[in-house]
Amino acid sequence: MASRQQSLLSPRKRPVQARSEATVAALFEASIQVLLAVGYRKLTTTRVAERAGVSVGTLYQYFPNRQALMMSVIERYLDDLVCSIERGCQDLNERPLEELATGLVDVFIAAKWMRITVSRAMHEPLAEFGDAKLVRTAAVRAAGFVARNLQSCRDAAFGDEHLLALLIVMACSSLLQTAIADQTQSIDVEALRTHMRSMVLGYLREAQRLEPRRNAGRSG
Amino acid sequence: MASRQQSLLSPRKRPVQARSEATVAALFEASIQVLLAVGYRKLTTTRVAERAGVSVGTLYQYFPNRQALMMSVIERYLDDLVCSIERGCQDLNERPLEELATGLVDVFIAAKWMRITVSRAMHEPLAEFGDAKLVRTAAVRAAGFVARNLQSCRDAAFGDEHLLALLIVMACSSLLQTAIADQTQSIDVEALRTHMRSMVLGYLREAQRLEPRRNAGRSG
Amino acid sequence: MASRQQSLLSPRKRPVQARSEATVAALFEASIQVLLAVGYRKLTTTRVAERAGVSVGTLYQYFPNRQALMMSVIERYLDDLVCSIERGCQDLNERPLEELATGLVDVFIAAKWMRITVSRAMHEPLAEFGDAKLVRTAAVRAAGFVARNLQSCRDAAFGDEHLLALLIVMACSSLLQTAIADQTQSIDVEALRTHMRSMVLGYLREAQRLEPRRNAGRSG
Amino acid sequence: MASRQQSLLSPRKRPVQARSEATVAALFEASIQVLLAVGYRKLTTTRVAERAGVSVGTLYQYFPNRQALMMSVIERYLDDLVCSIERGCQDLNERPLEELATGLVDVFIAAKWMRITVSRAMHEPLAEFGDAKLVRTAAVRAAGFVARNLQSCRDAAFGDEHLLALLIVMACSSLLQTAIADQTQSIDVEALRTHMRSMVLGYLREAQRLEPRRNAGRSG
DNA sequence: TATGAATGAGCGTTCATTCAT
DNA sequence: AATGAATGAACGCTCATTCAT
Numbered sequence: 001m002a003s004r005q006q007s008l009l010s011p012r013k014r015p016v017q018a019r020s021e022a023t024v025a026a027l028f029e030a031s032i033q034v035l036l037a038v039g040y041r042k043l044t045t046t047r048v049a050e051r052a053g054v055s056v057g058t059l060y061q062y063f064p065n066r067q068a069l070m071m072s073v074i075e076r077y078l079d080d081l082v083c084s085i086e087r088g089c090q091d092l093n094e095r096p097l098e099e100l101a102t103g104l105v106d107v108f109i110a111a112k113w114m115r116i117t118v119s120r121a122m123h124e125p126l127a128e129f130g131d132a133k134l135v136r137t138a139a140v141r142a143a144g145f146v147a148r149n150l151q152s153c154r155d156a157a158f159g160d161e162h163l164l165a166l167l168i169v170m171a172c173s174s175l176l177q178t179a180i181a182d183q184t185q186s187i188d189v190e191a192l193r194t195h196m197r198s199m200v201l202g203y204l205r206e207a208q209r210l211e212p213r214r215n216a217g218r219s220g
Numbered sequence: 221m222a223s224r225q226q227s228l229l230s231p232r233k234r235p236v237q238a239r240s241e242a243t244v245a246a247l248f249e250a251s252i253q254v255l256l257a258v259g260y261r262k263l264t265t266t267r268v269a270e271r272a273g274v275s276v277g278t279l280y281q282y283f284p285n286r287q288a289l290m291m292s293v294i295e296r297y298l299d300d301l302v303c304s305i306e307r308g309c310q311d312l313n314e315r316p317l318e319e320l321a322t323g324l325v326d327v328f329i330a331a332k333w334m335r336i337t338v339s340r341a342m343h344e345p346l347a348e349f350g351d352a353k354l355v356r357t358a359a360v361r362a363a364g365f366v367a368r369n370l371q372s373c374r375d376a377a378f379g380d381e382h383l384l385a386l387l388i389v390m391a392c393s394s395l396l397q398t399a400i401a402d403q404t405q406s407i408d409v410e411a412l413r414t415h416m417r418s419m420v421l422g423y424l425r426e427a428q429r430l431e432p433r434r435n436a437g438r439s440g
Numbered sequence: 441m442a443s444r445q446q447s448l449l450s451p452r453k454r455p456v457q458a459r460s461e462a463t464v465a466a467l468f469e470a471s472i473q474v475l476l477a478v479g480y481r482k483l484t485t486t487r488v489a490e491r492a493g494v495s496v497g498t499l500y501q502y503f504p505n506r507q508a509l510m511m512s513v514i515e516r517y518l519d520d521l522v523c524s525i526e527r528g529c530q531d532l533n534e535r536p537l538e539e540l541a542t543g544l545v546d547v548f549i550a551a552k553w554m555r556i557t558v559s560r561a562m563h564e565p566l567a568e569f570g571d572a573k574l575v576r577t578a579a580v581r582a583a584g585f586v587a588r589n590l591q592s593c594r595d596a597a598f599g600d601e602h603l604l605a606l607l608i609v610m611a612c613s614s615l616l617q618t619a620i621a622d623q624t625q626s627i628d629v630e631a632l633r634t635h636m637r638s639m640v641l642g643y644l645r646e647a648q649r650l651e652p653r654r655n656a657g658r659s660g
Numbered sequence: 661m662a663s664r665q666q667s668l669l670s671p672r673k674r675p676v677q678a679r680s681e682a683t684v685a686a687l688f689e690a691s692i693q694v695l696l697a698v699g700y701r702k703l704t705t706t707r708v709a710e711r712a713g714v715s716v717g718t719l720y721q722y723f724p725n726r727q728a729l730m731m732s733v734i735e736r737y738l739d740d741l742v743c744s745i746e747r748g749c750q751d752l753n754e755r756p757l758e759e760l761a762t763g764l765v766d767v768f769i770a771a772k773w774m775r776i777t778v779s780r781a782m783h784e785p786l787a788e789f790g791d792a793k794l795v796r797t798a799a800v801r802a803a804g805f806v807a808r809n810l811q812s813c814r815d816a817a818f819g820d821e822h823l824l825a826l827l828i829v830m831a832c833s834s835l836l837q838t839a840i841a842d843q844t845q846s847i848d849v850e851a852l853r854t855h856m857r858s859m860v861l862g863y864l865r866e867a868q869r870l871e872p873r874r875n876a877g878r879s880g
Numbered sequence: 881t882a883t884g885a886a887t888g889a890g891c892g893t894t895c896a897t898t899c900a901t
Numbered sequence: 902a903a904t905g906a907a908t909g910a911a912c913g914c915t916c917a918t919t920c921a922t
Contacts, residue, residue: 019881041261041348044916046884055883056918066917127347128261130401166407167395167415174394175387181350187386195387195423198430202422203415210418240906265892275908276893286892460885481701481788485913495887496914506913567787568701570841606847607835607855614834615827621790627826635827635863638870642862643855650858679902704895706905715904716897726896 024062026052031073032121040124045069070125071134077115077122078138084111089145093152097208100153101201104146108172109193116180123181143169156208164207168200244282246272251293252341260344265289290345291354297335297342298358304331309365313372317428320373321421324366328392329413336400343401363389376428384427388420464502466492471513472561480564485509510565511574517555517562518578524551529585533592537648540593541641544586548612549633556620563621583609596648604647608640684722686712691733692781700784705729730785731794737775737782738798744771749805753812757868760813761861764806768832769853776840783841803829816868824867828860 030052034043045066049059063069088107092100112119126135146165150158158164175196179187250272254263265286269279283289308327312320332339346355366385370378378384395416399407470492474483485506489499503509528547532540552559566575586605590598598604615636619627690712694703705726709719723729748767752760772779786795806825810818818824835856839847 039348045918046916049884057883057920058881060918061881123350124347127344127401128259130343130398133404136402136404136406163407163411163415167412167419170398171391171395171419174398175391178350178390178394181347182356184353184356186356187383191383192387195383195427198426199387199391199419199423202424202426203419204422205425206418206422207415243906264890266890277895277908278906280893281906463885479788484911486911497887497916498885500914501885563790564787567784567841568699570783570838573844576842576844576846603847603851603855607852607859610838611831611835611859614838615831618790618830618834621787622796624793624796626796627823631823632827635823635867638866639827639831639859639863642864642866643859644862645865646858646862647855705897706895709905717899717904718902720897721902 020062023052023054023058026054027059027062027069028073028076031069032118035121035125036117040128071129071132074122074125074129074134077118078134080115081111082138082141084114085142086145089149092149094154095149095152096154097156097204098201100149101204102197104149104168105172105193105196105200108169108176109189109196112173112176112180113189119177119180123177126177139166139169139173142173150204156204158204158207164204168203171199171203172196240282243272243274243278246274247279247282247289248293248296251289252338255341255345256337260348263290291349291352294342294345294349294354297338298354300335301331302358302361304334305362306365309369312369314374315369316374317376317424318421320369321424322417324369324388325392325413325416325420328389328396329409329416332393332396332400333409339397339400343397346397359386359389359393362393370424376424378424378427384424388423391419391423392416460502463492463494463498466494467499467502467509468513468516471509472558475561475565476557480568483510511569511572514562514565514569514574517558518574520555521551522578522581524554525582526585529589532589534594535589536594537596537644538641540589541644542637544589544608545612545633545636545640548609548616549629549636552613552616552620553629559617559620563617566617579606579609579613582613590644596644598644598647604644608643611639611643612636680722683712683714683718686714687719687722687729688733688736691729692778695781695785696777700788731789731792734782734785734789734794737778738794740775741771742798742801744774745802746805749809752809754814755809756814757816757864758861760809761864762857764809764828765832765853765856765860768829768836769849769856772833772836772840773849779837779840783837786837799826799829799833802833810864816864818864818867824864828863831859831863832856 027048030048030050031043033051034047038047045059046056048069049056052059059069063072085107088110089104092103092107095103129135143162143165146168147161150156150161150165175192179189179192247268250268250270251263253271254267258267265279266276268289269276272279279289283292305327308330309324312323312327315323349355363382363385366388367381370376370381370385395412399412467488470488470490471483473491474487478487485499486496488509489496492499499509503512525547528550529544532543532547535543569575583602583605586608587601590596590601590605615632619629619632687708690708690710691703693711694707698707705719706716708729709716712719719729723732745767748770749764752763752767755763789795803822803825806828807821810816810821810825835852839849839852
């Protein structure tokens with residue numbers, strides 16, 4: 001059920017062979033390490049290849065150019081993230097509103113924190129390609145899962161689950177991204193969790209208040 | 221009272237003379253244009269100087285290097301932003317909670333949208349220097365104004381206005397930044413406004429619910 | 441036994457491969473030519489690479505920067521020079537004082553004149569790096585060989601062969617360097633040879649006169 | 661009697677006015693300081709002007725370009741040096757050979773050491789312009805004074821005082837220049853003095869031996 | 881298929897020189 | 902006469918990309 005299979009976004013080569021797959025994985029891993037070690041502007045293809053233990057030539061056999069490599073790295077990251085969120089959301093169907101809000105926040109935090117170093121590494125690349133479809137697509141996919149949770153909620157109903165879900169996804173992910181990128185770690189995770197829960201829960205409650213008719217049938 | 225005066229962050233040179241000031245302004249403007257035209261990675265000092273109508277040498281008379289130029293541009297942007305927010309917040313003291321939430325969201329949207337092209341241009345540079353103090357400092361300053369609004373709120377009291385304010389600032393600005401950077405303009409501003417209002421209002425209401433004792437005196 | 445082997449002074453890269461060695465040699469040769477053609481101040485890495493028939497990038501694969509290139513060129517030159525002197529000195533052991541003085545001068549002149557264009561080219565670079573260990577080290581090495589000659593001299597003995605040798609080396613090399621650098625060629629080589637012979641011979645004779653006790657045993 | 665008056669070498673401007681003269685002097689002084697502080701390659705006209713307390717524009721009013729400035733600085737240095745030597749040589753007429761040799765060495769050492777920082781600073785510039793007439797001319801002038809001393813020597817006569825004198829000048833100055841440029845100060849001045857005395861004295865004695873006829877008349 | 885030396889356009893930066901003030 | 906902001910050619914150096922091995 002994981003949505004990684006058909007990678008519709010990237011001009012990836014064929015990781016069909018066993019060796020190839022390992023090489024590509026090594027290049028991804030190396031990219032992250034280089035990103036964290038020297039930053040995006042100083043990430044060079046040679047450096048990535050070196051760190052991956054292959055030659056530059058080999059890198060160029062899997063990626064047509066630097067940009068494609070970066071986009072693949074981002075894509076893979078977003079893909080992983082969305083899959084995590086998908087899995088997390090599966091346990092949140094038919095929950096009361098409060099539990100749902102709490103659970104969603106936990107799912108997002110878990111997804112980001114699970115791969116915190118990668119998340120941090122992605123900050124700059126995401127900004128360069130942020131205007132591209134990649135990020136938007138991932139957000140929409142994640143919002144789809146969240147929308148399903150909202151629709152199945154026992155004690156609440158909304159008229160526009162999709163927009164609500166998208167906003168929740170955007171708010172949570174950008175807030176977390178900002179928090180993670182902040183090297184000074186000025187906000188502690190647990191405080192962040194509490195506040196994000198309040199924010200999401202409050203948001204959903206307000207949203208409900210604005211659409212009172214739709215609740216009538218349910219609550220009765 | 222505006223806080224722009226003493227620029228404490230940047231290694232700016234001396235735009236004291238009449239002409240100098242114009243040159244520096246032209247360089248800032250040109251930086252924005254280049255950023256929008258070719259992106260951060262392709263922004264070169266030569267290109268900026270050209271667009272500003274001066275020679276590279278002149279650029280280097282005002283900025284010791286490319287990085288300093290970028291940081292100054294960012295600093296100026298953040299400064300302007302914070303000043304706008306400061307001004308906007310001054311009208312929001314002693315308002316009831318609902319008006320405050322609504323007003324805050326409007327202030328943030330106004331501040332970002334007023335200089336939307338610059339905001340869009342800043343997306344990449346902010347990511348590179350996002351880990352630095354610059355952004356953090358600006359956020360904290362803005363949060364200070366918001367905290368004051370929260371403290372003066374007529375029908376609500378909170379135990380931790382500063383953290384609440386910081387979260388509101390972070391949530392609003394990162395959400396808006398994301399929305400602005402999204403070239404597809406997938407979310408319309410007015411929808412965004414409505415939802416952000418719900419989010420902030422709901423957040424503050426939830427926050428109050430968690431600190432009920434402090435309300436006792438006031439509501440009586 | 442030649443002392444070129446372990447190049448202890450320069451941050452040279454690895455001219456291990458067959459091609460590499462040729463490239464490095466070409467770069468050395470090109471450096472000399474550029475030095476002679478346009479002078480030290482106008483020697484640019486691009487110019488050297490061009491003259492060597494490679495690209496700048498290639499140059500930078502062998503030398504980390506311009507300075508390293510120049511130091512390598514100097515080092516190689518001094519090394520060659522010292523090796524020539526070493527070889528020349530080997531034939532001068534156990535000679536009577538007059539023959540020794542004459543021979544030493546001939547050895548120095550031969551060493552410098554054999555590579556006169558290179559010697560001329562080195563004049564400016566040597567001045568920039570003259571304060572560094574390079575030149576000093578070379579002088580001391582050469583002085584070592586000369587000191588050995590002095591010690592083995594049949595009809596003379598000195599108390600401080602090492603200082604004497606160092607002065608002879610310094611006097612001869614700086615005199616020759618000056619003569620070679622003088623484009624007007626105002627002094628003809630053979631006149632120079634004659635006078636330098638007198639100078640060295642006279643110097644050694646004076647030195648002996650000042651240390652008469654040590655001669656007693658020998659002359660008897 | 662000093663030979664500085666008619667400066668036949670340099671394209672100097674008119675230091676006629678009081679102010680001008682002071683400015684030029686300040687520029688010379690500043691050049692030396694910059695040379696010592698940052699080296700020849702990093703000496704820039706702006707830096708020199710700054711250190712002299714004037715603007716670049718002013719510098720260019722006195723010197724048509726960087727090269728002219730440097731040449732003037734060198735010229736002035738050599739001029740001073742030659743004047744010192746001239747003065748020193750005046751006391752050495754009609755002295756016996758040994759005193760003359762000793763005295764000459766002392767004169768050279770005094771001249772160089774008196775302005776040791778300047779001498780050190782001149783090392784690099786001299787190399788760049790060393791091929792020019794400047795140095796040669798100075799050497800020839802100094803050799804003229806020395807030749808006169810040789811001619812007036814009481815107990816010796818030479819057939820070619822001018823060549824002898826030139827060699828002495830060249831040997832002494834290049835040896836001293838080398839010693840001064842050597843930052844490690846590996847040879848102590850007094851040792852150097854002793855050895856140079858031996859060298860010059862020995863040289864003159866050898867030279868005499870080769871021209872015996874001319875001595876006959878005198879010594880009788 | 882993998883390698884890594886070679887390429888060279890292009891970058892950030894400097895600095896001799898000019899000229900309007 | 903003095904200033905110093907402006908100029909822009911030229912420098913040292915990097916790095917994405919290619920291709921002979």
